[in-house]
Amino acid sequence: MLVLDDVSRRFNNKAAVSGVSLSIAGGSFVGVIGRSGAGKSTLLRMINRLVDPTSGSIRFDDVDVTRLDGRALRDWRARCAMIFQQFNLVGRLDVLTNVLMGRLNKVPTARSLLRLWSEEDRAIALSALEQFDIAGLAAQRADSLSGGQQQRVAIARALVQEPDAILADEPIASLDPRNTKVVMDALLRINRHYGITVICNLHSLDLARTYCDRLIGMSAGSVVFDGAPEMLTEDV
Numbered sequence: 748m749l750v751l752d753d754v755s756r757r758f759n760n761k762a763a764v765s766g767v768s769l770s771i772a773g774g775s776f777v778g779v780i781g782r783s784g785a786g787k788s789t790l791l792r793m794i795n796r797l798v799d800p801t802s803g804s805i806r807f808d809d810v811d812v813t814r815l816d817g818r819a820l821r822d823w824r825a826r827c828a829m830i831f832q833q834f835n836l837v838g839r840l841d842v843l844t845n846v847l848m849g850r851l852n853k854v855p856t857a858r859s860l861l862r863l864w865s866e867e868d869r870a871i872a873l874s875a876l877e878q879f880d881i882a883g884l885a886a887q888r889a890d891s892l893s894g895g896q897q898q899r900v901a902i903a904r905a906l907v908q909e910p911d912a913i914l915a916d917e918p919i920a921s922l923d924p925r926n927t928k929v930v931m932d933a934l935l936r937i938n939r940h941y942g943i944t945v946i947c948n949l950h951s952l953d954l955a956r957t958y959c960d961r962l963i964g965m966s967a968g969s970v971v972f973d974g975a976p977e978m979l980t981e982d983v
């Protein structure tokens with residue numbers, strides 16, 4: 748269970764997120780919706796600690812997320828993998844190596860520093876690519892792939908981290924409708940097959956309604972809706 752208690756973040760004395768309290772049960776597929784600037788991205792980044800809250804607390808089971816540093820913070824980040832709108836792959840490296848990056852926290856430090864991957868690591872990475880029908884692209888440079896393919900590589904990289912949660916920040920914002928479906932289906936598969944919690948920022952209410960078990964609507968930094976998709980009757 749992920750619990751946010753009265754979490755706020757200010758930038759230049761202006762509130763990006765203010766007084767958000769939420770509990771998110773393990774295994775759910777949560778959509779965070781709202782206009783641009785509503786605070787969705789800041790909310791997600793605070794969970795992963797890419798952004799520190801100005802006040803409030805974030806706890807995950809027995810972990811006080813807001814107090815982590817060093818190795819414990821790196822471990823936490825591996826447990827809640829981020830997916831970004833712009834994929835954030837290393838373009839000049841091949842696809843398999845990009846996925847292997849997700850294993851860095853899973854192997855001894857000396858091996859990870861030298862990028863000495865075992866056959867088992869490679870098999871795990873390849874199997875993750877297979878699940879999203881892109882194993883055939885393993886040897887290609889990441890920057891030669893289409894957007895939908897790159898986002899599936901990013902999801903495979905997240906999966907091999909064996910995370911508790913995947914935090915996806917507008918993962919389909921730069922994709923066409925066909926790739927949008929492929930990528931959302933990949934996130935749904937991860938959620939249903941492995942029970943990994945997905946928290947996904949989305950612009951599209953239609954998509955949110957189609958994929959999510961629960962919607963959190965944000966406006967001007969505050970939660971203005973929280974419930975099942977069918978409860979949402981007005982625009983947020």
Ligand code: ADP
Pocket residue numbers: 758759762763764781782783784785786787788789790
């Ligand atoms: P959303 O993801 O819903 O579009 P964001 O969380 O990106 O919203 O932004 C919420 C508010 O916080 C906006 O007013 C945005 O300009 C501001 N903001 C976000 N990140 C920063 C930052 N690093 N520096 C300054 N202001 C920021």
Ligand code: ADP
Pocket residue numbers: 871872874875906907908909910940941943
């Ligand atoms: P399947 O049974 O669907 O073929 P596998 O169990 O063979 O899947 O695992 C395939 C990939 O998924 C591997 O990369 C593995 O690391 C990853 N994986 C397996 N179990 C989990 C889990 N509980 N959480 C995250 N990733 C997992």
